[in-house]
Amino acid sequence: MNAIAFDQVSRSYGDALAVDRLDLEIPRARTVALLGPNGAGKSTSISLLLGLIRPTSGTVRVFGRTPEEAVSGGEVGAMLQDGTLIPELTVAETVDFIRRLYPRPLGLAEILRIADLTEVAKRRADRLSGGQIQRVRFALAIAGAPRLLVLDEPTAAMDVESRRRLWASMRAYAADGHTVLFTTHYLEEADENADRVIVIARGKVVADGTAAEIKAGAGGQTASFAIGGQPSGALATLPHVSGVELRSGRATLRTADLDATIAALYRGTTLDVRDLRIGGADLEEAFLALTREA
Numbered sequence: 001m002n003a004i005a006f007d008q009v010s011r012s013y014g015d016a017l018a019v020d021r022l023d024l025e026i027p028r029a030r031t032v033a034l035l036g037p038n039g040a041g042k043s044t045s046i047s048l049l050l051g052l053i054r055p056t057s058g059t060v061r062v063f064g065r066t067p068e069e070a071v072s073g074g075e076v077g078a079m080l081q082d083g084t085l086i087p088e089l090t091v092a093e094t095v096d097f098i099r100r101l102y103p104r105p106l107g108l109a110e111i112l113r114i115a116d117l118t119e120v121a122k123r124r125a126d127r128l129s130g131g132q133i134q135r136v137r138f139a140l141a142i143a144g145a146p147r148l149l150v151l152d153e154p155t156a157a158m159d160v161e162s163r164r165r166l167w168a169s170m171r172a173y174a175a176d177g178h179t180v181l182f183t184t185h186y187l188e189e190a191d192e193n194a195d196r197v198i199v200i201a202r203g204k205v206v207a208d209g210t211a212a213e214i215k216a217g218a219g220g221q222t223a224s225f226a227i228g229g230q231p232s233g234a235l236a237t238l239p240h241v242s243g244v245e246l247r248s249g250r251a252t253l254r255t256a257d258l259d260a261t262i263a264a265l266y267r268g269t270t271l272d273v274r275d276l277r278i279g280g281a282d283l284e285e286a287f288l289a290l291t292r293e294a
């Protein structure tokens, strides 16, 4: 049984279709990133998953149950974009208060350890830095030992060090066999922290795979060389080339088959190819290409 299953799920707001016949199956014990531009339907999908809103059509299942059943059974923990802490309570008091609401919570010390909060356990919430507040919110999301942890842009507006610490906490939780689904706008975070990346645009899945597969699928690799003042017209006609860019005396070819393109560049043209460099498409480029096409 999958941790998450969306079957032809659509959700409209009035005339606007936010999620469009979404099919999604996420097995247990995976860490999955949901990526997409603003307005792609990420937050709507998460609200559907948590049972905060109902689909206009289609069904959502979480561990084979309705989202409402899974959430009320304590199977799902969520860290959403808003949520404030009680200023007068310490970190330990806040976490302990929430964990006691669950039938089978994690131990207080364990939560503080996973969320990297042990050092500030006795500090009041109104004395915490932004990164520490996010880690407390993360701690509250894992307090009930949920099998599925959902994080909606957990590192928005955090500095690099705070982001690193939060991801380390997330990975520690995921390593225990839990399923994690997170959204982020930081593409490198999806690359580094998820074993599967699902790209959505306009309410539909436009790519689904490992970060490496998504990079390979969206334009593959690049070959660039110093072209100087030589004519560039033939480059676009080389096999498997999907794009040519000329800048500062260099030509960059985007290709789905690097070997075939380079062989043709040498054998099939009279160009003097100097300073050849090979690059992979990065996830950011892949992401932009995918969401533009959608």
Ligand SMILES: Nc1ncnc2c1ncn2[C@@H]1O[C@H](COP(=O)(O)OP(=O)(O)OP(=O)(O)O)[C@@H](O)[C@H]1O
Pocket (backbone or CB within 6 Å): 013, 016, 017, 018, 036, 037, 038, 039, 040, 041, 042, 043, 044, 045
């Ligand atoms: N409560 C609402 N009422 C009307 N339209 C909404 C509502 N919530 C979302 N939408 C619309 O649905 C679409 C999807 O929005 P959603 O917030 O799910 O996208 P998102 O991918 O989470 O975007 P972001 O990255 O900006 O948070 C957008 O066009 C948005 O304007």
